[in-house]
Structures are given as structure tokens and as C-alpha cells.
Amino acid sequence: MIKVENLKKSFTTGTFRKKQVEVLKGVSFEIEAGETLGLVGESGCGKSTLAKIILRLLPLSSGKIFFEGKEITSLKTNEMQKIRSKMQLILQHPEAALNPRMKIYDCIVEPLRIHGLVKKNSKEERAVVEELIEVVGLQPEHLTRYPSEISGGQAQRAVLARILSLEPRLIVADEPTSMLDVSVQAQILNLLKDVQKKFNMAYLFVSHDLEVVRWMSDRIAVMYRGDIVEMGRPEKVLENPLHPYTKSLVENIDNPLKQMKKRARREKAPTSALGGKEAVHCNYCTCCPNLHHGSASKPQLQEVETGHYVACWSI
Numbered sequence: 001m002i003k004v005e006n007l008k009k010s011f012t013t014g015t016f017r018k019k020q021v022e023v024l025k026g027v028s029f030e031i032e033a034g035e036t037l038g039l040v041g042e043s044g045c046g047k048s049t050l051a052k053i054i055l056r057l058l059p060l061s062s063g064k065i066f067f068e069g070k071e072i073t074s075l076k077t078n079e080m081q082k083i084r085s086k087m088q089l090i091l092q093h094p095e096a097a098l099n100p101r102m103k104i105y106d107c108i109v110e111p112l113r114i115h116g117l118v119k120k121n122s123k124e125e126r127a128v129v130e131e132l133i134e135v136v137g138l139q140p141e142h143l144t145r146y147p148s149e150i151s152g153g154q155a156q157r158a159v160l161a162r163i164l165s166l167e168p169r170l171i172v173a174d175e176p177t178s179m180l181d182v183s184v185q186a187q188i189l190n191l192l193k194d195v196q197k198k199f200n201m202a203y204l205f206v207s208h209d210l211e212v213v214r215w216m217s218d219r220i221a222v223m224y225r226g227d228i229v230e231m232g233r234p235e236k237v238l239e240n241p242l243h244p245y246t247k248s249l250v251e252n253i254d255n256p257l258k259q260m261k262k263r264a265r266r267e268k269a270p271t272s273a274l275g276g277k278e279a280v281h282c283n284y285c286t287c288c289p290n291l292h293h294g295s296a297s298k299p300q301l302q303e304v305e306t307g308h309y310v311a312c313w314s315i
């Protein structure tokens with residue numbers, strides 16, 4: 001359904017002294033219809049950049065993106081238009097997707113109107129909206145309110161109704177529930193699962209929260225400094241992590257302070273551990289426990305057991 005190959009992205013930073021910062025270093029994966037790939041990793045590792053690149057909201061530096069078997073890497077804006085409705089994004093803040101000056105009814109139906117799929121204010125339009133709100137669990141009385149007059153959970157339901165109106169094949173959900181309290185979070189996660197089953201959509205589910213990702217995902221990809229360093233089924237990756245970064249994520253799941261301290265140590269570690277040379281990646285992986293230097297080639301994802309991949313230089 002969606003496949004990315006060796007995606008790389010660099011940003012130019014600085015005003016006078018321009019510098020290229022490589023944020024994605026060659027990311028590859030595939031997601032099938034009806035499947036959820038959970039993407040986890042520390043803040044700043046490139047998760048949101050990857051999400052935007054997949055949806056072609058950001059240009060990539062190199063690599064390839066295939067959507068339903070068709071390469072979309074360099075499609076022009078008008079060609080992308082037809083595909084864009086089938087690839088949708090859900091963000092942390094539902095308000096960002098809902099026009100504060102429109103009532104919920106109009107927010108939900110707006111994409112259908114834009115794409116000319118229904119006649120404005122027709123009976124057919126009303127029927128579509130009623131069906132959509134039933135799917136996402138909103139009440140008819142919510143339709144006449146403005147986004148500021150409903151709760152965060154209800155707003156996320158309205159966003160989902162709006163997205164579903166276009167019958168997407170892929171949803172990229174970037175921390176969709178991190179702003180909601182725990183009980184509402186669970187409802188929205190279950191709703192996402194239900195509609196996925198109903199419409200057989202693929203999800204790329206981005207989150208900091210390992211428990212949420214475990215609950216949502218068929219497979220998990222662990223991202224570290226712009227690379228996927230481990231990928232596999234949740235029980236493999238989270239119960240038998242092989243990459244040191246995944247290990248530290250799992251070990252510190254309940255202890256964010258410890259995690260911060262460890263991260264600070266790890267960030268300092270490479271140059272001293274390597275006698276002043278710069279490490280290109282983590283210090284070592286469990287499969288090839290050697291330290292690697294800046295001149296070493298990039299580690300590749302190796303299949304260490306069926307469906308469980310870990311980044312290492314050699315097995």
C-alpha cells in the first residue's frame with residue numbers, strides 16, 4: 001500500500017553560515033492495507049519530518065515513495081491532488097484541522113464540497129454527515145456547534161469524520177491522542193482501531209508513548225537520529241529489544257528522568273569512547289558489539305529472526 005525506499009532529508013540552517021543538517025538518513029519500510037506501523041523515537045529524531053515527507057507535504061532530498069503500487073516521489077502538484085485525498089494526516093491538535101469559524105457540520109463536509117462530491121446543503125450531503133458522525137460517535141447536536149464549543153476528544157472525532165469522508169487508504173497519525181486525558185485517549189485509540197478494521201486503511205502511527213504504540217501497532221519501527229534502528233512485531237521489539245537505543249527506551253518506559261540522564265550521557269559518550277573520533281550512530285548493536293567510527297559505513301537493517309530487524313554492521 002505505502003512503501004518508502006531510502007528516504008533522506010536535509011535541512012539548510014543558519015543565516016550567514018549555512019549548514020546542511022541531515023534529519024533522515026535513509027529510511028525504508030512498507031505498510032500493508034489494514035496494517036499499523038507504529039513509529040517511536042526520542043524528540044527530534046525525525047518522526048514528524050518523515051510523516052510529512054510520506055504525504056508529500058515536504059520535499060525529500062532523495063529516495064522513493066510508492067503509494068498503492070505507483071511511484072509518487074516526483075508527481076506534480078496537480079497529479080498529487082488526486083492522490084492526496086487518499087492519504088490523510090491526523091495531528092496532535094485537532095483544532096489545527098478545524099476552521100474555528102465553521103460549525104462542525106461544515107468542517108466535516110468541507111472536503112467533500114471542495115472535491116465536488118456532494119451538492120451543498122443537499123439531502124445527500126446531510127445523509128453522508130449523519131452516517132459519518134455515527135461512525136465516529138458524535139451526536140447530531142454537535143453539528144451546530146463551533147470547534148471551540150466541543151471537547152478535545154469530540155474535536156478529534158470530528159477530524160476523523162472529516163478525513164473518513166474522503167475514504168482514505170492511508171492515515172498518518174502524528175501523536176493524535178497525546179493532548180487528551182487517559183480515558184478519552186483510550187476511546188479515540190479504540191475508535192481509530194475500529195474504523196481501520198471497517199475501512200481496511202493503513203496507519204503510520206507516530207507516538208512517544210510506547211504503551212500506546214504497543215496497543216495500536218502490528219509492527220513497531222524504532223527511530224534514532226534519523227534512522228530506523230529496529231523494526232518488528234511489538235512483542236519482539238519491546239520484549240526482546242536488540243538495539244541499545246530500543247533497550248534504553250524500554251528500560252526507561254516508566255522513568256523519564258532516568259531516560260533524560262541516560263540520553264545526556266549517551267550524547268556525550270561517542271567522542272570520548274572513541275578516542276576523540278566521531279561516532280556515526282549508536283555505540284554498538286547487540287549483533288556486532290564493536291565500536292564504529294565516523295568512517296564506517298552506515299549500519300543496515302538486518303533480519304535477525306523472522307520479521308525482526310535491527311540496525312547493525314554485520315551479523
Ligand SMILES: Nc1ncnc2c1ncn2[C@@H]1O[C@H](COP(=O)(O)OP(=O)(O)OP(=O)(O)O)[C@@H](O)[C@H]1O
Pocket residue numbers: 011012013023041042043044045046047048049050
Ligand atoms: N524546517 C526545518 N528547518 C530546519 N530544521 C528542521 C526543520 N524541521 C525540522 N527540523 C529539525 O529536524 C529535526 C527533526 O524534527 P522532527 O520534528 O521531525 O522531530 P520529531 O522526532 O518529530 O520530534 P518531536 O517528537 O519532538 O515532535 C529536529 O532537529 C528539527 O529541529
